[in-house]
Structure formats: C-alpha cells, structure tokens
Amino acid sequence: MSxxxxxxxxxxxxxxxxxxxxxxxxxGADPMAVLEAGRxxxxxxxxxxxxxxxxxxxLIMAGEIMGEITAxxxxxxxxxxxxxxxxxxxxxxxxxDIHDIGKxxxxxxxDANGFEVIDLGVxxxxxxxxxxxxxVKPDVVALSGLLTLAYQSMKDTVEAIKEAGLRDQVKIMIGxxxxxxxxxVFSGADAWGKDxxxxxxxxxxxxxxxx
Amino acid sequence: MEKDWKTMTAEERxxxxxxxxxxxxxxxxxxxxAEALYRERATIIRDAxxxxxxxxxxxxxxxGFFPTLNAGMSMxxxxxxxxxxxxxxxxxxxxYQPDAWFGALSLVPGRCFDILDYKVYDWPGQKLADHLVxxxxxxxxVKASEYGALAADPSGFFLRTYLPRVFGAxxxxxxxxxxxxxxxxxxxxxALIPFGMPDVQEAFKRLMEAxxxxxxxxxxxxxLGAQVRALGCTDWAGGAAKAPFDAIGDTLxxxxxxxxxxxxxxxxxxxxxDRFVPLMVEMAVGAANQTGVPLIFMPLHKGADxxxxxxxxxxxxxxxxxxxxxxxxxxxxxxxxxxxxGYNQRLEIIADFPKGKCIWWFDQTDMKRAKEVLGDxxxxxxxxxxxxxxxxxxxxxxxxxxxxxxxxxxxxxxxxTNGCGIDHAKPANVKAMMEAGLEYGRYR
Numbered sequence: 145m146s147x148x149x150x151x152x153x154x155x156x157x158x159x160x161x162x163x164x165x166x167x168x169x170x171x172g173a174d175p176m177a178v179l180e181a182g183r184x185x186x187x188x189x190x191x192x193x194x195x196x197x198x199x200x201x202x203l204i205m206a207g208e209i210m211g212e213i214t215a216x217x218x219x220x221x222x223x224x225x226x227x228x229x230x231x232x233x234x235x236x237x238x239x240x241d242i243h244d245i246g247k248x249x250x251x252x253x254x255d256a257n258g259f260e261v262i263d264l265g266v267x268x269x270x271x272x273x274x275x276x277x278x279x280v281k282p283d284v285v286a287l288s289g290l291l292t293l294a295y296q297s298m299k300d301t302v303e304a305i306k307e308a309g310l311r312d313q314v315k316i317m318i319g320x321x322x323x324x325x326x327x328x329v330f331s332g333a334d335a336w337g338k339d340x341x342x343x344x345x346x347x348x349x350x351x352x353x354x355x
Numbered sequence: 356m357e358k359d360w361k362t363m364t365a366e367e368r369x370x371x372x373x374x375x376x377x378x379x380x381x382x383x384x385x386x387x388x389a390e391a392l393y394r395e396r397a398t399i400i401r402d403a404x405x406x407x408x409x410x411x412x413x414x415x416x417x418x419g420f421f422p423t424l425n426a427g428m429s430m431x432x433x434x435x436x437x438x439x440x441x442x443x444x445x446x447x448x449x450x451y452q453p454d455a456w457f458g459a460l461s462l463v464p465g466r467c468f469d470i471l472d473y474k475v476y477d478w479p480g481q482k483l484a485d486h487l488v489x490x491x492x493x494x495x496x497v498k499a500s501e502y503g504a505l506a507a508d509p510s511g512f513f514l515r516t517y518l519p520r521v522f523g524a525x526x527x528x529x530x531x532x533x534x535x536x537x538x539x540x541x542x543x544x545x546a547l548i549p550f551g552m553p554d555v556q557e558a559f560k561r562l563m564e565a566x567x568x569x570x571x572x573x574x575x576x577x578x579l580g581a582q583v584r585a586l587g588c589t590d591w592a593g594g595a596a597k598a599p600f601d602a603i604g605d606t607l608x609x610x611x612x613x614x615x616x617x618x619x620x621x622x623x624x625x626x627x628x629d630r631f632v633p634l635m636v637e638m639a640v641g642a643a644n645q646t647g648v649p650l651i652f653m654p655l656h657k658g659a660d661x662x663x664x665x666x667x668x669x670x671x672x673x674x675x676x677x678x679x680x681x682x683x684x685x686x687x688x689x690x691x692x693x694x695x696x697g698y699n700q701r702l703e704i705i706a707d708f709p710k711g712k713c714i715w716w717f718d719q720t721d722m723k724r725a726k727e728v729l730g731d732x733x734x735x736x737x738x739x740x741x742x743x744x745x746x747x748x749x750x751x752x753x754x755x756x757x758x759x760x761x762x763x764x765x766x767x768x769x770x771x772t773n774g775c776g777i778d779h780a781k782p783a784n785v786k787a788m789m790e791a792g793l794e795y796g797r798y799r
Contacts, residue, residue, distance in 0.1 A: 197664075326742050
C-alpha cells in the first residue's frame with residue numbers, strides 16, 4: 145500500500161495520494177511509515193528533477209502534497225524522531241533581491257538529499273547571515289540572487305562573514321540565473337552553481353556526505 | 356495610406372510599417388550625418404530581420420539602467436527625476452553610439468505608483484532603499500476559483516476585482532457596476548449610482564492624478580525618444596506584449612499558483628490563456644500604431660528551460676503564445692521574443708513558425724545551436740552575458756563577441772546584443788562590445 149502511495153505521489157496524482165494516505169491511516173498503518181513513504185517519494189521526484197524528467201511544477205506540487213500528508217499524519221503521531229542530517233546549510237537570497245523561486249528549488253533539493261536547511265528567506269542582509277552563522281553554525285552558506293545587484297550583495301555578505309572571523313568555519317556557494325565564475329571570483333565565494341543539483345553536489349562534497 | 360488597411364495582406368502591412376520605420380517620413384534629424392546613420396542602422400536591422408546578410412551586424416547593448424547608473428543617478432532618481440533620466444540617456448547615446456536603444460519602457464514614473472499605492476511591486480523611494488531596483492512581489496492576487504470570472508470578462512474582472520486588489524487607492528472600484536447593464540433609460544440610473552459615491556469619486560480623482568503624472572512623464576520621455584532618433588539611433592521596441600501564460604502567471608496567479616494550476620485547474624488555465632490572446636495582440640499593435648515602430652518586445656518568463664517539461668510547454672505555454680505572435684505578425688508587426696534564461700530545450704518547438712516573421716532574442720541559450728535550429732526561420736539576437744559585462748575584462752568581452760559573430764552571425768540574420776539589461780556593467784566593457792561589433796561584424 146505504501147508502494148502505491150509512493151507511485152501516486154511521484155506521478156503527482158494528488159487525489160489518489162489523499163485517498164491512499166487516509167486509507168492507510170484508517171487501516172492502522174504506522175504513521176511514521178506513511179511519512180517515510182512521502183519522504184521517499186520526495187527523494188524520487190528530486191532525482192527526476194536532477195535527471196531533467198521533473199520540473200518546477202512537480203517540485204511545487206510535491207511540496208503541497210507532502211504538506212497534505214503531514215497534516216493527515218500529524219494527529220496520529222506521538223513523537224517525531226528526527227533523522228540524522230548530512231549537514232547544515234544556511235540559505236538565503238541576498239540583500240536587495242526579493243526573488244525566491246530559485247532559492248526554493250535549492251532548499252527543496254538540499255532537503256530531499258538529507259540536509260538540514262535553514263532558509264532565511266529573501267532580501268537577507270550580510271549582518272543577518274553573520275548572526276545566523278554564529279547561531280546555527282552551518283557547514284555551508286548558500287547565497288542566491290536573480291538581479292545583477294546581487295553581485296555586490298554576495299561580495300558584501302562574504303566579506304561580512306570574513307570580518308566576523310567566521311570565514312574558515314563555513315564553505316560559501318553562490319547561485320542564481322546571472323551568476324557565473326566571474327561573479328564567484330568577484331564575490332570571494334568558494335563555488336558557484338548553475339542549478340540546484342550543483343548546490344547539492346557541493347554541499348555533499350564539503351560535508352563528506354555520501355548517502 | 357493608399358490601400359485600405361483592412362484589405363491589405365500581412366506582407367503589405369509589414370512592408371508599410373517597415374517603410375515607415377526605415378524612412379521616417381516627415382521626421383527631422385539633427386544633421387544629414389545623423390539621418391544617414393539612422394537609415395544605415397534601420398536598414399541593417401531590417402535586413403537581419405528579413406534573414407538577409409546586412410552590410411554589418413547591428414550592435415547595441417540592452418542598456419537597462421546602465422545609462423542612469425553611469426550618470427550617477429540612484430534607482431530612485433531613475434523613477435522620479437524624468438529630466439535627469441532624459442539627460443543620462445542622451446549622454447549614453449552620444450558616448451556609446453549604439454545602433455538602437457530600448458526606450459523608456461522600463462524607466463517608469465514612481466509617482467504614479469505612489470499615488471495609486473501599487474501592491475505588486477516594491478520600489479526605491481517607497482519601501483526599498485534608493486539604490487535598489489523596483490522588484491515584483493509574487494502572490495496569488497487572483498484565486499484559482501476565479502478563472503471562470505476572469506475568462507468570461509477580462510476587462511470587467513480587471514476593473515472590479517483585480518485593480519481594487521493591486522492598487523490601494525482603487526479599492527472602491529470594486530463597486531463599479533457591470534457596464535453592459537447600462538441599457539435603456541430604465542436600467543441606466545442604478546448603474547450610475549456608484550459614480551456618485553464619495554469613495555468611488557476619490558478613487559477616480561487619484562486615477563486622474565496618476566494620469567496627469569503619466570502625461571508629465573511621457574512628455575519628457577516622448578521628447579527624449581525624438582531626440583534619440585534625431586541623433587541617428589533607432590528604436591528596438593515600439594510596443595510590448597506578453598505570453599498569455601506569463602500575463603496570467605506573473606501578476607495574477609503567481610508562479611506557484613500557476614504551476615499548481617497546471618495540475619489542479621488545467622482546462623481553466625488553458626481557456627484563460629486563449630482568452631488573453633486578442634488582448635495581447637491589441638496591446639502590441641495599439642502601441643506600434645502610436646510609436647510608428649513595428650518591433651514588439653515580448654519578455655518571456657515561465658516557459659524557460661527548467662520551468663516546465665517540453666510536454667507541458669507544448670500544452671500550456673506555447674499554443675497561446677504562438678497565436679499572439681501570429682496575430683501580431685498578421686498586423687504587420689514584428690514580435691521580438693526575449694527569451695530570458697535558457698531556451699535550449701525549446702528550440703525545436705519554437706522553430707515551428709512561419710519564416711522571417713519574428714526575432715528571437717536570447718539570454719543564456721547556446722547561440723550556436725540556436726543558429727542551427729532557428730537560422731532558417733528567424734533572426735536571432737543576443738547573448739553577451741551580463742555577468743561578463745559586469746565582472747569580465749574588455750578583452751574577454753571582445754573575444755566573446757567575435758566568437759558570436761562568427762557562429763551565430765554566420766550568413767547574417769543576427770543582432771549582437773546582451774541577454775538581460777547590463778545595469779552595472781563596466782563602461783570599458785560596453786565600449787568593447789560596441790567595438791567588437793564594428794570591428795568583426797562587417798559582411799562587406
């Protein structure tokens with residue numbers, strides 16, 4: 145039955161997912177197992193995205209569907225056991241830029257690949273990044289931007305982290321449509337990625353994460 | 356007009372519009388040299404569009420906010436100091452001598468939006484710091500359940516539902532009557548009542564105020580347009596329109612809403628897109644009639660690589676977009692398709708279009724492949740990267756342009772320009788791009 149759930153989820157058959165989830169829970173299935181099936185489906189969708197077989201609509205729908213499953217499962221859940229994360233990644237769109245779609249795709253893919261992701265949202269100041277690095281001690285800081293003004297904000301953020309004496313404690317990657325190697329050099333980041341899969345690859349490489 | 360417009364073929368309409376664009380009857384240039392330069396530039400752009408080999412490759416940056424930034428103006432100044440903008444643009448045209456300029460489309464008047472309390476964007480002078488560019492705030496301004504109302508009567512929906520939501524000052528327009536209810540004497544008075552309400556009248560006063568500001572703005576920008584042309588520079592955009600999917604997705608449903616609709620409300624989404632086709636054509640052609648420039652700027656957003664599969668593109672995005680393009684071409688105008696991001700996955704699909712009827716302007720698409728796939732169908736333009744222009748060196752810019760001209764520019768039908776606006780580019784890199792065009796771009 146949970147295989148059926150995974151199949152429906154991966155094919156974004158929303159109604160079927162709702163029905164199967166309800167049936168599973170009513171028939172006394174372990175709520176954690178239902179949740180785990182959802183996670184498994186997310187992972188498969190992530191792999192499909194990576195392979196160019198799934199796209200933004202599927203990621204957005206996957207987020208929606210997972211939310212629905214969680215809402216159905218939650219009342220039946222006594223305690224949540226948190227799985228060991230591969231590493232911590234602090235993500236945000238840099239100061240002055242309020243675009244979030246690219247960032248959200250990166251967050252989804254990191255999450256689906258087993259990272260603990262702290263999403264600071266959009267228009268994040270260098271100081272906020274610094275404060276959060278101190279607070280949550282991430283392994284990786286990921287800076288996103290869509291506008292060309294983000295080049296300067298990325299550089300300012302990397303410098304602020306450096307001035308706070310935290311530069312050697314984190315790896316920094318940048319990404320977004322107008323970003324390339326020129327921008328990486330300009331900003332002082334460790335790496336740049338052209339898509340969410342590269343973000344995952346760098347995060348894995350830096351945290352020694354092999355799944 | 357010698358022949359009645361309605362009985363003319365699309366080819367005749369195009370020929371007449373292009374003739375007006377190249378020969379500008381009645382327009383006075385600053386000098387005979389400027390006039391000769393204008394004709395040369397308009398001719399090479401026309402030749403490239405017509406898939407011919409022009410005398411040389413047309414070259415101009417997509418100037419974005421580079422001219423105002425380079426003149427030391429903040430983004431706030433750009434939105435509030437119209438005369439300053441005009442001065443900066445003229446200085447840019449004089450210094451860099453581009454073959455064409457983008458025009459005032461994105462140099463918007465901030466006060467209009469202040470007066471109306473626009474919710475869809477944040478801008479400098481309002482919520483954003485002075486140095487930041489205006490930015491769109493995506494949201495579900497229209498709910499999925501409202502597709503039926505939108506498709507049934509787009510103009511009525513905009514007047515009574517959408518505008519009151521996205522402009523704080525226009526909330527009272529929600530009380531506007533259903534205009535087709537104004538029929539015969541007995542039914543008319545009730546429909547007039549909303550116009551007598553104080554809050555509705557206040558909304559109209561704010562609209563008049565914003566309208567006055569828009570007129571002040573267009574007086575300066577129209578004057579600027581004439582001055583730019585008098586110097587011999589051509590226009591790259593005489594009007595604008597959007598893909599119906601983007602028109603609904605960008606500012607009505609938002610990306611997330613639109614992407615979910617592809618699964619949850621597919622038929623309603625497609626119907627609404629089709630309903631927007633004639634509106635987009637009218638928007639484009641009306642502007643071209645005003646400006647006398649047949650080039651229609653069409654910024655494409657949600658159909659880019661990665662946003663959706665080719666199957667989804669062919670089902671949801673392309674059919675209504677193609678109808679808009681064909682509608683614009685039928686009126687003798689030229690859709691200039693600005694494919695922001697990458698369009699590598701889509702090349703084969705968009706190649707299915709009548710020959711020599713549009714221009715594809717690429718941002719991050721592989722230009723060599725674009726030439727191979729589209730070369731026989733459409734003129735292609737692009738794609739010097741903004742990152743290169745901002746962080747690269749003049750030598751790197753020149754080398755990239757040279758390579759582009761040799762590949763994408765082989766046998767003509769190519770325009771050398773950037774992807775998205777060069778905003779923060781280094782002046783030396785802009786010069787390098789212009790030099791490269793003139794140095795490597797001569798066909799004869």
